[in-house]
Amino acid sequence: MKKWMTALTLLPAITVLGQEKEKAVQKDSVPVVKSTTGLQAYEKVITKAALTRQGMFTVHLVDNKYYFEIPDSLLGREILAVTRYVATPEQTQSYGGEKVNEQTLYFERGPQNKLFARIKVYRATVKDTTEAIYKAMQTSGVTPIAAAFDIKCIHPANGNVVIEVTDFFRKDNSIVAMPPAEKTEKKLSGFIDDRSFINSIRSYPINVEVKTTKTFSVSTGASAAGSAAGALTFELNTSMVLLPKVAMRRRLFDNRVGYFASRYSLYGDDLQEVKTYDFIARYRLEPKDEEVEKYKRGELVEPKKQIVYYIDPATPKKWRPYLMAGVNDWQNAFEQAGFKNAIVAKEWPENDTAMSMEDARFSVIRYFASDIPNAYGPHVSDPRSGEILESHVGWYHNVMNLVRDWYIIQAGPLDARARKMEFDDELMGDLIRFVSSHEIGHTLGLRHNMGASSQTPVEKLRDKAWVEANGHTVSIMDYARFNYVAQPEDNIGKAGLYPRIGMYDKWAIQWGYKNIFNTADEYADSKVLNKWIVDSLRANPRLWFGGEGKNEDPRSQTEDLGDDHVKASDYGIANLKRVVAALPQWTAEEGDLYNNLAHMHKRVASQYLRYVMHAMKNAQGGAYVTEKSVEETGNVYTPIPKAIIQATLDFMGRQVIMPPLWLYPAAITGKIKTNPMEDICSIQNSLLNNLLNPGILYTIMQKNLDNSNSYTVPAYLTDVKKAVWRKFTGNNAQDVYLRNAQRAYVDRLVMILKPKSLEEGKMPTNAERSDARLYVRMHLTQLKGEVLQMSGTSSLEVLHKQDLIQQIDKALNPDKK
Template identity: 35%
Template sequence: MKKGILSAVFMLAAVISTQAQAPKTPVAPKPADSTAAKKPASKIKSYDQVITKEAKSSKGLFTTHQVGDKYYFEIPKKHLGKDMLLVSQIAKIPNGLGGGYVNAGTSSHEQLIVWEKFQEKILIKIKSYAAVAPDSLPISLSVKANNYEPTLYAFDIETYSKDTSSIVIDVTKFYTSDIPAMSGLDASLRETHKVRNLDASRSFIRSVKSFPLNIEVLQDFTYNATKPSATAYTETISMQMNQSMILLPEKPMKPRLFDQRVGYFTQKQFDYGSEELKSDQKTYIQRWRLEPKDMAAYKRGELVEPIKPIVYYLDPATPMKLRKHMKKGVENWQKAFEVAGFKNAIICKDPPSKEEDPDFSPEDIRYSVIRYVASTTRNAMGPSVSDPRSGEIIESDIIWYHNHLRSYRNRFLIETAASNPKARTLETSEEDIGEMMEMVISHEVGHALGFPHNMGASSSYEVENYRKADFTQKEGISASIMDYARFNYIAQPEDKGVRYIRQMGPYDNYAVNWGYRLLPDAKTPEDEVLTLNKWVEAKAGDARFRFGNQGTTFDPSSQTEDIGNDPVRASTYAVKNLKYVAKNLASWTSNKTNDYEDLIELNDELLSAWSRYVGHVTTTVGGVYEQYAKPNQQIASYVVVPKATQQTAVKWLLANAFSNVDWLINREVVTHHMMGYTDRIRSLQASPLNRMLSFETFARLDNSGLSTANAYKTVDLCQDLRQGLWSELATGAKMDGFRRNIQKAYVERMKYLLTEQMTPSPFAREFYNVSQSDVRSIVRGELKTLLASLQTAKGKYADKETAYHLADCIDRIQTALNPTKAQK
């Protein structure tokens, strides 16, 4: 031990001696390891550390992995920067969410995304084609600088594939977080249901599936909410969301410019490369990509099959007896595509067996499927997914809810049984119910082909034609399957051989040809416009080829659930039929089944039908006909409904909606079920009254004087309603409970008009300053006139109900006219 110490001392002395003898020149310090000092060790692990032997993997657009409770995407570098579509769709929701206006299958968000690499992160960027300019133009730099794309999410790179061609990221947190841009609960729903937060402990990924062109992620989300739509005591909202990520075509389809005279769903862009003095808004239609196998034959006008037809597969869950009707509903569109030059353009197939197609899955974007949903919902839907760059429809799934045929059975009976003996039963024939289903599928497929509702199609036919067998059997009951014209409710008991169920119409052929016929010689969308215009103008003046927008609330020729070109005459026939049905409803239902369930359900349907017929007439008052046109057509876009027509409508409503409603009372239903029946009828009567006595109606009536000398004015309407609703004051005639109710509703509505302001609405096109208009003056004048009549008439009535009613109305009017005095 000591020997070792002595050796160390001698060595140290030698070193010191050497240093002392060395020259005193400066020695440069050894540079520090800058990498070790400043750069932290990489967090990227080896592939085997991340994707372990326990991983459950699936190959597709991205290879996906599940390792325990974590999910990974293995993203090929070749897909970085490629356009993809992220579609957020509600898969399952609790009852009553959003007041029942939100459904399973509803798409809450569709957004274009790209995956980008930045340092050791992968970003999802939301990309927009709302503002575009060719890269060759200098302005493209400004478009990019002023439309910087937001980052939806940032992921750490976990590892690289063994050949380094792919990047692996952990997507677990991304798909279990409450990301507003992917949520099924928007701000309005969160406020309505008082959603506090997402409960992470009850939220998870249910499944991840990868297919060649898409990835599907099913999420279970549970929220803490003070006012949930169902099971309130749980303070919980649970729902499922489906997130679809879809690879878009490398080369976008050549788009077709939209023309509002032909109804199509659309995509919009602002083109900053335009030669115009402003950004040029371009709107493209949504449609499938159809290309002929033989272009030369197609140019010669021959029918040619498409390279890739539109194919729908039936859900394996579809009942066998319904499959033929679904197939026919899809393939009804084949004739329309033949008009556009394509043979067998749309096909419906049975679900393939495992042997036929082992890869078949309804979630695979390569397959469009008619989903058969076991649900009590009475509905069907035809959503589609489209490329925002061009409007190309990529895929669509038609959704059919099991109970939907129950609604059609009910309406078939209520609307046609007066003249159609086959409808006077709860056991609708398989032939009729199958045809109804066929037409519903055709309607929903129409949506999936790019067509919105055409609510003007049914008004192209004269009312009297609906009573003719030859006409209805050939033309159906609407010029388009895309109208809500389900049944022929006009035909009378003496009319024989008429058609009752809707069918495809001439507008459908026309719209398919306009949107899908190729113009091979046109190089750009703009090159097509001249030809497309000629096609439209060739049909101008023929009401069968007019498109009527669903969004209008003022056009009596473009309404939902109506048929015929004259709402007053059509509703006269319809109400006459309803009265026949009302008398016989018990004998067709409860008397046969010894049960009141169907009677009660159908009676409620009858009241709804009556309300619809009344509503069709109501739209005529303050009505304006809307027709899209271009300047060279020299057609007025807006035409006010003539004064005489509006006055006729008011008289009809006074006679059929505001009086003589005793026939609506079904004694069997009142006796055995419904409480509040009187109030239900009161509500149905008050609705059309409030629509007429509204600021929106008054605004249109005021404007109508600018386009026609003999206009129906606000003062005319108010005077006609006052005299009609209170006609008993002059004669001393008896007022029943329904009459007294509608009179009180009138007084309350006039009070509202005297005190409230018009609220801007996204659904109304009219807005004006009520306080500075004639509205208050007219309402005040009408109330004073009515007050004088009430004070004169109050002594004429001996029965206490009417006497008290008149005295009450007097007090209400006095309070409305002099609120300050009433408070004192």
């Protein structure tokens, strides 16, 4: 989720690849003369008093100084340095376990008895290092030297070099400290040397763990804790993890399956252009050597290395089983990729001092004591291959507040357990489980699939047998919270209300994790993967990946349900009316000063607006966008049918222009502060700004040029007018809003005739300059005639009519005095 209920991030910050094959790895060469001249004797540096730990590097502590002893075999090997917070000051909005920095580095011998640490940024690759273009790539850049160390001594028995690393880790640097952007955000102004120190350095077989305490002075605007002390202190942990000697084979990204991906450029003597590829993030999941043939035959086998997630011991015990269940739910998905027992959740072994939650070898669901209503699922991957090495899921305590509100509002009319502010443990546990599954999906490499919910017909969402058997969306990676379409009379149980891992998730895991045999490289693999997609989507179009919900396609939206937004939103609003009527009872708690009621009423109003915007996107000039390869039939871009747009406009007339006064019953407005006129008028004005803008009219014109049978601008304006120009009811509580909508309608059309850019002396846009202005002029002329025929039954309606005519005349004849 981080933030998964908001418009979250999609592809990570792009990294690019440096070597195609391990044999191609060549480091920047520096003249090196291996000499012991000027070096101290080993026993003078690493004395008998040294505290020594064996591991990837041998770590020595002598007289409060830390030394690394590095063998020649590890010089030149890539190391991933991941720095995380261990503990943070209050009110900094950062928590233990969150990643601060990530760098790939390697050590090499330098001149004059120096050891260099170079930062590796992966940019480009070649298929064959014997090609001439590889030489050009080698001379096109130099890997930066991020740190230089004096070699203190050399181990006489094995030739290991010894360097002191005390100040490297204790002080501030680009490899193992907070990046500049993080310091700026937290208002950190300077490193305080005498309040910063190393807590410990421990070495393990493939990693070194360094815990430090670092203190910074603060500038104006820092947190309360920083302002009071004039400084902020952080505890950090840096995991230096040795990357595999042989990188996992990359799997190339495809837009039709939702994985996080990194980018690289491919050069080749025989290529007439630089090719750009993306490769996905995934765990290295392989069958055991003795079971490869069974795997090929389609038998389920256990992987060489199981994916394990540990539960933070700071997690309240009653919630641990549900978090673990959210992890274990993915086992069925991996079975579709050919693996059994591929993933499991375990309690953290609290008595095992050899394990650390900051250790980058272990994936952990970290529990944060925070009022942030959120959770998120990141991962750390090998930048050469996309191999996921570990993940630290961030779980904020107050995420329970978020899911409780969602469930009351969306499922309260359907589930009696949701009709109170404090849920029973079983219900809250179920909700925690679904969030856990979603976040674990991210850590496995999966992106959001906001189009998944559109693959379920609205009618099936009310079909008890069907929806309980199949779920209300095909993907847990969608933001399809709960089945708000179902009505009380449908008697649908929790199996038809909760999200679950669906058919898309299982297929996506199969596509990303099923092993491919007897191919030369990832480029050959991509042809196999393309065929899997083509065949699977032909057999089951519901496996469509709809992306992150940020393009023009109305099928791909957050928080929506079903294949018909108008019908789904009508059902959702019907349930919201039930919720509003019951809120005073559901939110009542002894001693509460109606704070619960005010909070939940605000949530209901937001949910209503969300339903309106789901339908609105049908009318915003978009198209259905279905990514396809050349082997697939049909168009990528398909116009939204005119009938759907007309149904959307009718919905807006019924649910927005006719004011939603049901949101403000006396039982609520008499207890909490509300402002219905401001709220409703703002929604109506926003609606008309969306429906009547030059961009949409311009798009309609373009589509009509492409297809003469599509919507025309005059027809569209007529349908918008039908939605807005509704007969007055004689009830002033309603009519005041209808008059507001009519005035806003005229004002918006007037703005098209005289765009703001002209008033500001700027060149109008193509849309503002287009024939849309002429159509609007024609429409206003026709509208004036209809307004003249309006009958006013009150003095206010007569004045309203006169005001409209005056506004229209002024727009049509601006020079007339």
